[in-house]
């Protein structure tokens with residue numbers, strides 16, 4: 001019986017497909033480096049561990065979390081970083097091992113109620129801040145190790161536990177603002193310092209620390225939002241034209257002082273109208289619509 005042309009041409013195609021599949025399974029799929037390594041590990045393990053010949057090992061480079069031995073306990077390979085997947089079972093060697101100062105933990109941060117499966121991730125053993133030999137503060141030892149791994153020539157080490165003592169640094173400075181008379185404005189100033197800083201506000205050309213005795217001005221101060229930070233606010237209520245000027249946030253501790261200026265522009269409604277700023281036109285339109293709908297409920 002003669003074969004149909006379709007069947008004859010399908011046979012080599014099928015063979016090609018089978019070969020392509022075989023090739024694909026022998027090669028690690030593309031993806032992040034550590035996932036590629038995971039698949040390579042599976043392949044190597046499938047063949048069992050050969051006698052260890054260190055001279056045949058590839059030298060891993062740029063290992064930010066340090067180096068660990070491979071699944072066969074032979075060659076060095078890069079350890080997994082904080083936040084990367086890892087094997088909860090120490091005898092498994094799929095995702096790989098976490099670096100020094102890290103441990104493999106089930107991540108409870110995910111939204112389990114939405115059916116997310118907790119993943120084992122490398123997490124830092126310590127959450128204590130440290131001062132590096134480069135004079136920078138690191139949130140914890142794992143951050144310092146990553147920095148050290150990224151620049152091996154810098155010989156970065158731990159100078160002492162706790163943050164580096166430093167003069168204040170302004171993390172978020174007050175922004176220039178403008179508004180119309182009668183409105184309120186707020187300036188904010190976020191400062192990192194160790195020892196902790198104090199914040200004060202002054203207006204250029206005035207000799208006093210705000211708020212002084214002005215009931216329209218108030219000053220607030222609280223810790224945070226991050227560790228070793230403080231935040232200060234200056235609020236000016238019911239703006240008057242005389243409030244216009246430059247305000248400065250001063251942050252001070254035993255090691256020094258920094259300042260950040262911000263200007264306040266106060267417009268009268270007439271001045272505002274003559275600028276013709278579209279955003280405020282729409283604001284006026286909104287106000288008019290409000291009054292209209294209040295006046296005539298039966299308008300519709």
Ligand SMILES: *[C@@H]1O[C@H](CO)[C@@H](O)[C@H](O)[C@H]1NC(C)=O
Pocket residue numbers: 153154155
């Ligand atoms: C780091 O240490 C090495 C060896 O001790 C030294 O040769 C090199 O100059 C050091 N680098 C820095 C930036 O201090």
Ligand SMILES: *[C@@H]1O[C@H](CO)[C@@H](O)[C@H](O)[C@H]1NC(C)=O
Pocket residue numbers: 177178179180183184185
């Ligand atoms: C002016 O102040 C009001 C509140 O007092 C605020 O809603 C508005 O966004 C401010 N306008 C500008 C341009 O900052």
Ligand SMILES: *[C@@H]1O[C@H](CO)[C@@H](O)[C@H](O)[C@H]1NC(C)=O
Pocket residue numbers: 269270273
């Ligand atoms: C703004 O200007 C327009 C015309 O330029 C005028 O009709 C309107 O009444 C003014 N509004 C205010 C609040 O002054």
